[in-house]
Amino acid sequence: MSTLLADFLVRKPEGYYCRYGDFFIDASNPVMHNVVSHAHGDHASSGHDYVYATHATSLFMAYRYKQNRKDSYQVKLFNSPFKIGAVEITFLPAGHILGSAQILMEYRGVRYLYTGDYKLQADDTCEPIEVQQADVLITESTFANPDISHPDPAEEIKKLDGHASNILLGTYVLGKAQRITDLINRYCPDRKVLVHSGILPYHRLYDQHGLKKLDYEPYNRREMKQGEQNKVYLVPPMTFNSYFRATKVLRAFASGWKRLQAQNDIELYISDHVDWNDILQYIKMVNPKEVWTLHGDGSILKRYFNEKLIVRDVLSA
Missing domain, CATH: 3.40.50.10710 (Metallo-hydrolase/oxidoreductase)
Incomplete structure (x- = not known):
């Protein structure tokens, strides 16, 4: 049976780090290998040696960060696996903005799905979200509160x-x-x-x-x-x-x-993030063994599931 690694992705000052592939996700400070979920400034930054991103994300970053070397961008297609170290990575549409990606990581038979920012609402200006099951769902929790419901x-x-x-x-x-x-x-x-x-x-x-x-x-x-x-x-x-x-x-x-x-x-009230009901729906669709939260407060989600599902913040290194 494959072992789920509690430290597969950890929070470091530079960003979220996977030591099993020696890469960061959405790093805020310069690193060697940075996998970028999308081009918003709180996820995408400059100065990295190698940036792994979708085509649209690389275009937005190249416009904003003109000081970046053009050859630093490693452009990847959706649903086309690639490896960094021993970890296989696949970009899946996140439905947040054009080019936004969820980052599916597979290592020793365990699937870890980092959502980045995502939404389930329809949006004709970007790729619709794609759902795949994973052992660990690493979800943003910007609006992880039952008092918040995004209208039509x-x-x-x-x-x-x-x-x-x-x-x-x-x-x-x-x-x-x-x-x-x-x-x-x-x-x-x-x-x-x-x-x-x-x-x-x-x-x-x-x-x-x-x-x-x-x-x-x-x-x-x-x-x-x-x-x-x-x-x-x-x-x-x-x-x-x-x-x-x-x-x-x-x-x-x-x-x-x-x-x-x-x-x-x-x-x-128009948001490009999931609200409380969307998060619950997405957890059901992904069907994970554990949920790790970031980019917000996951404490209400943890209390909601109680002992029925492990919910916790991404660990700090």
Whole structure:
């Protein structure tokens, strides 16, 4: 019988480390071998000798970290196993953003599945999540709380049509902004999407390498002020916060966090993470012997399963 290794993946200052293959996952500081789940800044960083990532993730990283050597990227296809040391690794779609991957690791007959950030909700702008069973599920726990339930994104985005005004909409530049654009295109077709210069390069990368074309225009001050009051201006978080004196617009921020909805004119609960019920559903689908948690508080999940399933944080080295 294969032995499940409690220290297969551990938390170190540089990131999550697998000593059995001598590689890191989503390292925040420079390392020799870094396997990257997706291109958000809290998972992807610069300065590594070798970066293992999907094609889209490598493109986003190459744009953001221009100082990286081009030959550092080891681009891997979904569902195409490769080895680092003695560990076989396979990227599986995570459904979070374009190119986002779960990292399935197999060692001595045991399967360890690191989710990265993931979601079960439909999203036409990225690859849908793929489920495979594993002995250990290593899951993010950003919203691992039964009080949190993400509503239907289509119904949320339709809130924008209930107001005869231009809208200033705060959104994260990669993944969320493109999903929001697609949702507006589909469910609020009379709304015109204007995109801040900080978001525009990622929209263009999605257009060139993504799954569908988005309908939007670069932000133009005159366009925003003239004509119909049907514009939705997508801006990064810092820009959104700096526009607190903006007039003749309604404010909204697309997020699953309640605190980011405070003092806005429109609440817009759209998240690219799993909520409590999604996590429970995913555990059932993966059917692991153990669940290891990271990127959040897994204590409620541990209490929920009690003695029925081992749930714990990833160990520190």
